[in-house]
Amino acid sequence: MSDSVLFDSVQLGPYTLKNRIVLPPLTRSRSSQPGNVPNDLMATYYRQRAGAGFMVTEGTQIEPRGQGYAWTPGIYSPEQVDGWRKVTDAVHAKGGIIFAQLWHVGRVSHTSLQPGGAAPVAPSAIPADNVKVFIETGPGQGALVLPSAPRALTTAEVKELVQLYAQAACNALEAGFDGVEIHSANGYLVNQFISVHTNRRDDEYGGSLENRLRFLREVTQAVADVVGKERMGVRFAPLFATTEEDRVYLGLVEEDPHTTYIEAVKVLEEIGVAYLSLAEADWDNAPELPEAFRADVRKNFTGKVIYAGKYTPARGVRVVEAGWGDLIAFGRPFIANPDLPERIAHDWPLNPVDSTAMYGGTDKGYTDYPTCQP
Template sequence: MKHPALFKPVQLGQHTLRNRIVFPPLTRQRSAQPGDIATDLNARYYAQRASAGFMISEGTQIEPRGQGYAWTPGIYSDAQIDGWKKVTEAVHAQGGVIFAQLWHVGRVSHCALQPNGDAPVAPSAIQAVKVKAFIETGPGAGKLVDPSMPRELTVGEIKELVALYAQAARNALRAGFDGVEIHAANGYLVNQFISSHSNHRRDEYGGSLQNRLRFLREVIEAVVAVVGPERLGVRFTPLFSSTDQDRVYIGLVEGNPHETYIEAIRVLERAGAAYVSIAEADWDNAPELPEAFRRDVRKAFSGRVIYAGRYTAERAARLVEADLADLVAFGRPFIANPDLPERIANGWPLNELKAATLYGGDERGLTDYPTYSQAVSLVTDEVMS
């Protein structure tokens, strides 16, 4: 077996995972319309990849205002819950473990996606830059557009949002998910509260780092009260290099990212969360996270640590062997290779990703990637004919 470190079972909350290969949250924009509902096609897509040790759903918005891209699924209506049941039942039938990623984009949205055409909501009325929303109707339909100017949330509305996260967690359990992940990364709502760039509030939710972490703490506490700490994870995107300033679309670059995110991880530790997921920069030649940060993550957090980025099997195995990670997520490779763990274990070549079919559309580029055995059989049949 290749890379045996990736195939040692590991405990995550109540679950013994069969390997350390994670299928991470990946937006694919293929929910049924109207209603942003997961479908049989989505169920087939997830079931194909259920050999992952652990799976997290694509971001699923907790309320209508939480949407920043057309055709992404939600988890706030009965129809959406029923749609996700198809997914969880299909994954569990394959022996998989899957959490729901609870998502609110905050200011990274457009009036065309908001109820009644209202402005998006955010910690402060600061427009998002170097990031796009995707709209289906109105001027610019079918295109990426600049987000609209948001309006600042009142304290009362913030408390209501905390309650919406808790309700989304209840809905996730009703849908059959094994737990939930709070999306606190990529410049979306929770990340907007944490960042001094997007949070200019002068009340208890702004100013000092501890105040900016208040929304995260309250959301975690509310969700833990619903699902328990052993069924909770949180995702962050700490960016360190000055070159990351041009890549703000995956997060917000803090003046002291080390301090900011170690303190955020301590919030998870105090809550007893099952895991923290660190999404790294994933473009070509992106700088690696500082090893000092990785080591301080280990010191600050006693739960499981997941890293995601442009990892190869070799790099992932080294990280696990060095005890800097417990699990490693593979995004693009898992999209193109539904049998990715088997391919890694055997050193088999990987399918190429079809970039043009990543977002929106039908089964093409979603469920039509062959497994290695299917590809070999197809080649054999062609030779024999």
């Protein structure tokens, strides 16, 4: 099976992508302190990977309360905007197209990461007990700990958060990004509103599926009003559990994930966003998305579809040729191989990932991976 289909050009909103290969959001925790400011090292990292047809930044918190892990960058302060401008300038100089992923972790945080040591905020006061967060314990040092118990947002605060997403989108444009992606996956804030496991609200944002999708709808529309619907996407991580072990995923496995996420996809179609990114479970023996779900996504969404999650080039080709997806994201391979598109094109061997340098640290395991050609 030829990988040539991965090197077709694709139209994504106003942008003509040079290939179907995507650098997906990958948390690396290399921002400068204090202030969680993007820096020159991060600009080098993204510039090295600008051979991707499309790039999305690591999750970028929209406000101080949105942080759930040490040293992750934000996009709410002037210093952060200036830092991200270094990244976008570096990527654009190499002909790349890059979107910022707008992120709020909600309940998946710790009081040590929150302003004033306050409790994290969430749709409902339900702790996250199947995940750990990474906190700073000293200069350049950290530890994994359980998230702190959250407090429930008031209705007025939920509406204020919608505007914080819009402001973050405005900041992203100021920083030179080509567009934005809303992080609505992996058990973080937008996902928490969607899920019956984390949303027990009795106001307009809770109860029925329509109400639980209201925050997604309002955030997506508010961001589209800022950047334009053709310059934005949304990421989901629907999980179709097949065993009890599979169901332990931040506690957000829906009883009927097909219905839940197809209705969410319909919201995106109504607003008219440029793309939908589907992050599949990536642990060993994780369940794949059912073909019926992939087909239903295509039936209900006319924008581009990105797939991510332990993809090989061959698997990516199968998804594209089946008509289910348009773009394929490669996470860990892109971490270790800054020239990944060239390696795929020429069938060159891949560097292994240095698992000890995934989060935090220096250039080691970040910008020092060798390319096949100097």
